[in-house]
Amino acid sequence: MIEVKNITKSYGSGDTAFQALKGISFTINDGEFVAIMGPSGSGKSTTMHILGCLDTPTTGEYLLDDKDVSKLSDEELADIRKDKIGFVFQSFNLLPRTTVLRNVMLPLIYAGVDEVERERRAKEALAAAGMTETHFLHKSNELSGGQIQRVAIARALVNNPSLILADEPTGNLDTMTGEIVLGTFQRLNEQHGRTIVLITHEPDIAEHAKRIIHIRDGAILSDTKHQQRIVHHHENI
């Protein structure tokens, strides 16, 4: 469970100080699928960095599974990322010239999981993300854009995180492939109960989530749940 309490984030100091977040609060329960939406410069990237434990807030509290992670050191944050967070980025998700399997195993290598267990869990995660076994030993540069994002989703799943954080995951994909990737997120949320936070600036991408938090100028504009969302269930494409 995620509890964000009155978080602010400032860059610089004195006259040149810029406040990217002006005090935002929200709670995300386990199993939710939330989109954080806003135009560029709205503070959504800063929010994503704080939620992903890549950065710490200037003031306020961030409780991740009841643990306050807002004042941890870089090394402690690395541990949190390793155990509790799975990332899917817009681009450069996979190590170049490295097999699909090894890419997915990478978080487990850093976590010190033994080889047999690491391979079993990576294959399980790849299957859950809709990748077929024939691709497991392909190099990352032999995959299509949609396949790359699904391998990235598998990697984000593999350490069994509390939160999957996707930063514009369809930004580099055509609409059709983007829909497939979004469908994968929806299925993971519904069938596997994964908590997913999707960061995007496009309203029609945000529509795929069950809840949309709209951010503008460092503050929450709206926080709405809606049932009339777009649903895709492409299993294997």
Place this chain on the structure above:
Amino acid sequence: MTIKDTFEETYAALSANMTRSSLTILGIVIGIASVIALVSIGEGATASIQTSIQSIGSNLLEITPGAARSPGGFGVSAGRGSAQTLTQADSDAISTQVTNVSGVADEISGRYQVTGAGTNTNTTVDGVSASYAPIRNVAVSDGTFITDAESTELSKVAVLGPTAVNDLIATGTEPVGQIIRINGQQFTVVGVTVAKGGSGFSNPDDMIYIPVGTMALYLAGNSFLTTIDVQAASANSTTQVQNDITTLLLTRHNISNPTSADFSVLNQADILASASAITSTLTYLLGAIAGISLLVGGIGIMNMMLTTVTERTREIGLRKAIGAKKSDISRQFLVEAITLTVIGGIIGIMIGVGISLVVNATGLVTTTITADPILLAFGVSAAIGIIFGWYPASRAASLNPIEALRYE
């Protein structure tokens, strides 16, 4: 992250850019190989100079007469060794009164025209006592050496060096039993010495040895000795023997001021020490030149690693995002740098040893491969990996993951 995982990552990273990795390794290979090859040449030179100095006899002291001077404080000097001050009695006194002396040999030498069967040469004729052979490491390959009895009986017998044999005796003829003429006087060849090889300014193979008594009577015309060779009992006692001989001869020659001594004592250990000093300076010089190329190779490693860190900024960001700690990242880059240098070091050692063996096989220079430069080179290459890899690795580790992920 286990050691095996670290090496798998390293292998993947280095093989991803094979050309650049190979060129970087080449820099280290050249550095290490040149250190080993050049140091082995330097060590070889040291060893061969020491051997050739020791071949003239071990723990040897040479006593030669001082310069002959015309009377008066600023008299004309005829040069060292020209005076006639050393006698048989001096030699006997040394062997009986100085402790730690294991042998004394008398020498009267001169250059004479020598004729053989239809040939002639001009060479050094050395009148020696029987003890000369063991003291000066002279061995006989055919016949016998000069004996003390021959010296007492004033026998006209000669032992030839191999070069003298070539010059005087017809090819295919047995030298022992042949007659040669030295300065017009007939001598019978009784032996041939083993070749020592040319070394220094005089060739020990182009020599004719005759009994010292015969030399004094028939050729030199007097019995003053040109050299007394003294062998000290051990290397440690050479200085003591040298000092005792100086004191003894000064007393015998009634000289109170040591600076006006009419003889000089040359210690082989001194020659060896100064020759060794020269050759070790040579070795250090060669090693330093090679060391510079090793340093350049090390900078090559740093250059490549810095380029790699810049190129892989986004990869570092990604790794950090999925849980890699600073130590994971810095270890990965450090291991990459060390792997490059250690591979370069191993190849360099093999090539260096190979060059050294080839140079040795050509016969131009004798090389000696010792363990020290190999261990040193290996240590240095690993150290270069750590030193020159440390900066790029710490730069990679300290990258901010957010900025690294945004890097274009």
